[in-house]
Amino acid sequence: MPFIIKKMFAPQRQKAFLFLIKELEYTQKEAQRLIAKGRLFVDGKPMTRTAGEVEGEFEFIYFEPITRGLEPTAVYDEFVLFDKPSGVLIHPQNRKTPYSLIDELKYQFGRDANIAHRIDQETSGLVLCARNKESERDIKMMFEQRDMKKxxxxxxxxxxxxxxxxxxxxxxxxxxxxxxxxxxxxxxxxxxxxxxxxxxxxxxxxxxxxxxxxxxxxxxxxxxxxxxxxxxxxxxxxxxxxxxxxxxxxxxxxxxxxxxxxxxxxxxxxxxxNELEFDLYGNTYKIESRVDFAKECLLYVNSQS
Missing domain, CATH: 3.30.2350.10 (Pseudouridine synthase)
Known part of the structure; x- marks a missing residue:
């Protein structure tokens, strides 16, 4: 389960977001956003004030990514692509979701990696993921401005x-x-x-x-x-x-x-x-899925007929 309850201890009274920045290496924005979402519990009650303080023991719901061994289709310095199987979510629907593509991405490429767009849960195929905050911003902008050929x-x-x-x-x-x-x-x-x-x-x-x-x-x-x-x-x-x-x-x-x-x-x-084509940082990329979808379709339809 990617979401775990992490027991933490603050030896002296301090701002909760500052403690999370120091202990878990969040940015201030990330720490305050997670507190606002009710991820931090003091005496069993969620803290939602971003300027709230902690002292002594408290609990924090922490996203700890897991892997199921899904290998990326292509890896570059600024981004990575996965061939997502049908049935796999892009992001968890709730804290009980056992696995989603964001697990695989962050497990393999770190917390700053993020998915740049979405496809439906039952749709299979290429998902483009940024490896850092800068490329995430630029890739999402490409999708917004329709500079991505799909x-x-x-x-x-x-x-x-x-x-x-x-x-x-x-x-x-x-x-x-x-x-x-x-x-x-x-x-x-x-x-x-x-x-x-x-x-x-x-x-x-x-x-x-x-x-x-x-x-x-x-x-x-x-x-x-x-x-x-x-x-x-x-x-x-x-x-x-x-x-x-x-x-x-x-x-x-x-x-x-x-x-x-x-x-x-x-x-x-x-x-x-099946295919993405785009320009990024002076380079042109045309990346195709490794899946033989026509063959997969026939096997799938024949097995159910």
Whole structure:
């Protein structure tokens, strides 16, 4: 478990954030942020005042990263890339999350390393991570300014014969049940969104097509919604292309694997972040995933048919 309760002792009365800076080598900003989040306990009660003081024994909830041996795909002085397996979270959802990619990153590259962007838990593939605070700032800026070229692979239902450019505005749905708050839809009031789709191979026996997706904007669930919009939803998608009843059942973890396969074709979303291309500090990088996603898709679909 990455989050552990660490017993600590302050021999004399002092500001709690100063103690954390000295003992755990946090910056002042980090120490005060963690205190404000209620990570420090005195006599069993959380301290939330960033200027609070400690003396004697107290407890601190400390993030101690663990490893499961996931090796990076590429390592450079300023950044590192991992091929994230499907099912692995980027960040822990709560203090009981047993493992996430941030564990692996910080275990291997230290506390200053941080993940620069996100992909969904069920999406596999490349995740770009900064190795220091400066590169983290610069890489995140690249994503914000759309200076990052991204290519995904997806297995979709039906035969897609021609290349297409989908330009459909996307809106986070705020109506209906609060439990489907994560669902995004094409709507005229949404934000401009653009995805280029290129068919790579049609599998006639499955009536499924492997496609390459190049998003020009970075909206939440963009590729998933756009492919559903053109009636080629991604195999394994438990949200887009499903009834609201089944979406709620999936989110409530009431949908069995067998039911999910029947509804969507797979027990995981068959979407993979396959390639990143960008310029950083005078160098151009084009990095591809090491995973043979087409082969993985066929093995996955065949095993469930």
């Amino acid at each position: 290519k995904y692979l997806a297995l979709v239902h039906g035969e897609l014969k021609d290349e297409m450019c989908i330009e459909a505005p996307l809106l986070r749905r705020e109506d209906e049940s609060a439990i489907v708050r994560m669902v995004v839809k094409v709507h005229q009031d949404g934000k401009p969104s653009k995805t280029e789709i290129k068919p790579l191979k049609y599998f006639k026996d499955k009536d499924m097509t492997l496609v390459e997706c190049s998003p020009h904007t970075g909206r939440q669930h963009q590729i998933r919604v756009h492919l559903f919009h053109v009636k080629h939803s991604i195999v394994g998608d438990p949200i887009y292309g499903q009834s609201q009843k089944d979406i709620v059942r999936f989110l409530d973890k009431e949908l069995s694997d067998k039911e999910r396969v029947k509804l969507s074709g797979a027990t995981r979303l068959l979407l993979h972040a």
